[in-house]
Amino acid sequence: MTANTQEKTPLTLLGLGAMGTALARTWLAAGHPLTVWNRTPGRAAGLVGEGAKPAGGAPEAVAASTLVVVCLLDDASVGEALADADLAGKDLVNLTTTTPAQARARAEWARGRGARYLDGGIMAVPPMIGVPEAGGYVFYSGDTELFEEHRETLAVPAGTTYVGEDAGHAALHDVALLSAMYGMVAGATHAFALIRKEDIDPVAFAPLLVDWITAMAGPSVTGTARKLASGDYTRDVVSNLAMQVAGVPTFVTTAEEQGVSPELLSPYFELMRRRLALGSGEEDLTGLVDLLARGE
Template sequence: MTANTTDKTLETASEKTPVTLLGLGAMGTALARAWLAAGHPLTVWNRTPGRAAGVAAEGAKVAGSAAEAVAASTLVVVCLLDDSSVGEALADTDLAGKDLVNLTTTDPAQARARAEWARERGARYLDGGIMAVPPMIGVPEAGGYVFYSGAGELFEQHRETLAVPAGTTYVGEDAGHAALHDVALLSAMYGMFAGATHAFALIRKENIDPVAFAPLLGDWIKAMAGPSVTQTARQLATGEYGKDVVSSLAMQVAGTPTFLATAEQQGVSPELIGPYFALMRRCLTESSGEEDLTGVVDLLLR
């Protein structure tokens, strides 16, 4: 390597935004390694010091305390167990002039309260909801991303650095919106898992190979989910629940006894699908029946 090349490499490295990261669990460690691989100077702290050994060997500076770590960089990223852990870790730190990005899983109310807490201490605040698991971090093709909400100018300033571990999606100035988007999507995921679980239970006692059944199930969910959520969103936006209906509420409610009977015949509890069917029947009593299933959304708000 020539002297000029060396100088250019050092100059590029020096331009990378320094990052402080508090928390080295599975996700925190993945984040740390992504920033290190991209050449960002990284200071880390973890309540259990031994967890820092791996990233220290890769070039991270290990701080002896959270206060020392916070002092090392303007950009401070927190990825801890819960909101209480965040408060405890930052209790004795000087946040004045810091840019605090909280990637800890919280609820919207906690995120808003933490944003105000940070503001009172002189820091700008972004809340984040990570839509990825650790193996997806630092792997662009894996499709992971992070919701961010809070100070818009802070997000724009650090967008490039924040995009190193995973893609970024900014969802507004309200600090609670990243957590809300996160929980909303994960709630849909668990609902999907519930349906898949019920489907596997139905075939469990039969001479049906679950491995052969899986692609049928996955493809069906994919084919139904995309158009359905788009249709529901449009109907919620316009208030026209009876527009472009393919399968009316009345028709779908009429079919539910078959699903319940099949579950009984197969010895499968209806507890995963029963509550949704009950909401469908209740919705039917309050509508013409020619509408879509979108009215169930409004029932949940009562």
């Protein structure tokens, strides 16, 4: 063990799936003493060859370090893995994908067992871990002091963005951004379907689609945020709701002509119509946020 390794914070990692293994390798490469555990022991073999210390069970792994990072399948697996572990005095960082409510409940559970708790939402795929230029990062929420004490260690695999003391906020930010991603991909899927049977090269069409989405996304997202904050949904409106609803038949008819199902767009168009029926024709699309949030 080198002097450099001795200076680095030791930690334990529970869970050696694709993401866990990527996390482990970056901490090992940075010189952090690392204890690892996985329900299937064979997955630790490669990491042991790189310097990790294997633990025979989760309780043993937890006992090895003050800082314990968990990256398992789901919230239930976290509870099962830590059921017999002594968490008193531990700093528990949970990078398992969960819901906000599960994260808050797990934070209370951890505090009840004497641990400080930090929840994380990983905004990256395994190949982005340990590659700063890839732009991956992790949302963290929960115990502020824990985050500040271990910020440097947590930043080794990917960037860190702290979003508050509410333990559920990391998971909420994670799901909110991923939800937006799926909405964007849904729109792109519909666009490609429209041109699929035509003599249009999808490779040539792709940069046009990327440029258009990029140009529209920034002003739309920031504009919506400002209107939500101000409460005025009619300020600086370029294309009002009434005009946009009037244009819906063109999109539906074009899909029909191209033999494309409108099912990816229809729910959004229906929200637009419902909002217009409330007398919100001079607004832009911001009011749809309230329509969803209130379940009207």
